[in-house]
Amino acid sequence: MQFNYFVVFGLTIFGFAIMYFGGAWIGMRLAIVGEPIVRRPIKPRQMRSEIKLSLISILIFGLLTVATAYLVNHGLLHVSWTVSWPKLLLEILALFLWNEIHFYISHRLLHTRWLFKHVHYKHHLSTIPTAYSTFSFHYVEALLLGSVLTTALLFYSFSVLSLLTLPLMSLILNVLGHCNLDFFPGRSAQSLLSFTPRHSDHHVRNNGNYGFFLPYFDQMFATSIKEQKSHKHSRHHQG
Ligand SMILES: [Zn+2]
Numbered sequence: 001m002q003f004n005y006f007v008v009f010g011l012t013i014f015g016f017a018i019m020y021f022g023g024a025w026i027g028m029r030l031a032i033v034g035e036p037i038v039r040r041p042i043k044p045r046q047m048r049s050e051i052k053l054s055l056i057s058i059l060i061f062g063l064l065t066v067a068t069a070y071l072v073n074h075g076l077l078h079v080s081w082t083v084s085w086p087k088l089l090l091e092i093l094a095l096f097l098w099n100e101i102h103f104y105i106s107h108r109l110l111h112t113r114w115l116f117k118h119v120h121y122k123h124h125l126s127t128i129p130t131a132y133s134t135f136s137f138h139y140v141e142a143l144l145l146g147s148v149l150t151t152a153l154l155f156y157s158f159s160v161l162s163l164l165t166l167p168l169m170s171l172i173l174n175v176l177g178h179c180n181l182d183f184f185p186g187r188s189a190q191s192l193l194s195f196t197p198r199h200s201d202h203h204v205r206n207n208g209n210y211g212f213f214l215p216y217f218d219q220m221f222a223t224s225i226k227e228q229k230s231h232k233h234s235r236h237h238q239g
């Protein structure tokens with residue numbers, strides 16, 4: 001089966017726009033169930049610039065999906081159109097892990113001197129992240145992070161159905177990770193469920209905690225932010 005590029009592009013940007021605005025709308029309303037991590041107010045017009053950058057990222061994701069569809073149509077990458085339930089679950093798990101590995105590697109690269117100064121600084125303009133920060137990237141960062149599905153297909157011919165679950169899974173984690181709310185206050189910073197405080201600390205400190213949901217890669221490569229406790233303590237005394 002051949003992909004139609006206009007359909008692929010349209011569906012990608014429409015799907016991402018719905019997920020982005022829907023996710024951020026929900027994320028902004030989660031304050032009733034979480035405790036603010038950094039209590040200072042965000043910069044004036046921050047959300048406006050986050051939305052602008054995110055819309056550009058969504059266009060880049062559309063172009064990346066078209067490029068991937070081109071590679072599939074020309075037999076350079078392969079996708080599967082059928083999948084059984086057990087296989088679907090395994091594929092989703094594999095994509096989740098690849099998403100974490102791909103993010104850790106890309107994020108560490110983005111924190112090298114040149115890439116931070118010219119590319120990743122845009123995401124870090126949000127010192128205090130919001131649910132609208134999820135795709136607030138320079139277009140080069142959108143290309144790098146958006147290549148997660150294309151690169152997954154280099155290793156294995158995933159089914160279209162499991163590939164479709166990755167953007168949704170990633171967006172949910174991204175909104176939760178950027179909403180500046182601790183849903184499980186008091187948990188250790190290395191707990192799986194402390195991914196939001198870990199990523200908020202990354203935005204405040206501009207280094208360390210390069211992983212997203214899983215803390216294991218930072219632990220393995222000694223890049224976890226260490227002074228979590230004193231920092232956590234100071235949070236509650238800010239503004
Ligand atoms: Zn960063």
Ligand SMILES: [Zn+2]
Pocket residue numbers: 123129133178199203
């Ligand atoms: Zn971030």
